[in-house]
Amino acid sequence: MKRKRDLAITFCIMFPFWLVLSGRFDLFHVTLGVISCGIVASFSGDLLVSAIGGGSLPKVARGFLRYIPWLLLQIFLSSLHMLRLSLHPRMRELIDPRIITFKSGLKDELALVTFANSITLTPGTITVFVDLDGEFRVHAIDSKCAEALPGEMEQRVEAIFGEK
Amino acid sequence: MIDFMVVVLVAAGLVFFLGGGVGILRFPDFYSRLHPAGKLDTSGSVLAMSGLALFVLFPITLESVLTSLKILLIVVIVFLTSPTATHAIVDAGVRAGLEPWQKPGGQAEP
Numbered sequence: 369m370k371r372k373r374d375l376a377i378t379f380c381i382m383f384p385f386w387l388v389l390s391g392r393f394d395l396f397h398v399t400l401g402v403i404s405c406g407i408v409a410s411f412s413g414d415l416l417v418s419a420i421g422g423g424s425l426p427k428v429a430r431g432f433l434r435y436i437p438w439l440l441l442q443i444f445l446s447s448l449h450m451l452r453l454s455l456h457p458r459m460r461e462l463i464d465p466r467i468i469t470f471k472s473g474l475k476d477e478l479a480l481v482t483f484a485n486s487i488t489l490t491p492g493t494i495t496v497f498v499d500l501d502g503e504f505r506v507h508a509i510d511s512k513c514a515e516a517l518p519g520e521m522e523q524r525v526e527a528i529f530g531e532k
Numbered sequence: 533m534i535d536f537m538v539v540v541l542v543a544a545g546l547v548f549f550l551g552g553g554v555g556i557l558r559f560p561d562f563y564s565r566l567h568p569a570g571k572l573d574t575s576g577s578v579l580a581m582s583g584l585a586l587f588v589l590f591p592i593t594l595e596s597v598l599t600s601l602k603i604l605l606i607v608v609i610v611f612l613t614s615p616t617a618t619h620a621i622v623d624a625g626v627r628a629g630l631e632p633w634q635k636p637g638g639q640a641e642p
Contacts, residue, residue, distance in 0.1 A: 389602065391598045440578075446571075450555070451547070451548060463559070465634065489614070490571075494566060494570070495619060507632060
């Protein structure tokens, strides 16, 4: 029963992709889409849903929808900072690369991955190393980027997945 | 009006790409070069791609909406793959035992 539901969720995520990418809505192409999505769902259906952990799927999806606009804004702001650095004539005096370490309170695997990828996406910081206990090593380009971590981003990632 | 917005978006994207290219050449070491390489390219492609998506969207037909959606999918995929690739490169550097460049007299690693 649970497996069937996982398959259905994966199918419902993949089918719109098929429709957008194919762009043809006649019976033949839609049928091909249903068959292909069915095949792919049958062998990868347990990947996505089980990683999130079943029941909280709608909640996680809503959390991501709230998180992504904030992340885009952060990326844009720190891109401007980065752009200024890389075009600045005295760039070497402004940057101060360092590796910082901190311990994150996040427990969930997917939350850790989301947090690590968000750090890497935000200009000025790159995740060097993460482990399952939430030990982070981050390469930061200057002290301003280093001070922003873990900070607000961790709280927001925590809010997506609920307090765990 | 739409054309104006498209030009602004694509031009802003190009500025970010330029900054990325210049940054790769100017930053002092392997790790700090990855910052402009991975990130400014991401921001640049977001801006340039949204400009292009806006450009093909009008006049609104089914076909043009689908083309815009495909262009936006490129952005989504860049967003997923770019941090992964950056992380793989950093990891390769760490495994090879490369020490990050420190500012002379700068703050030591804590």
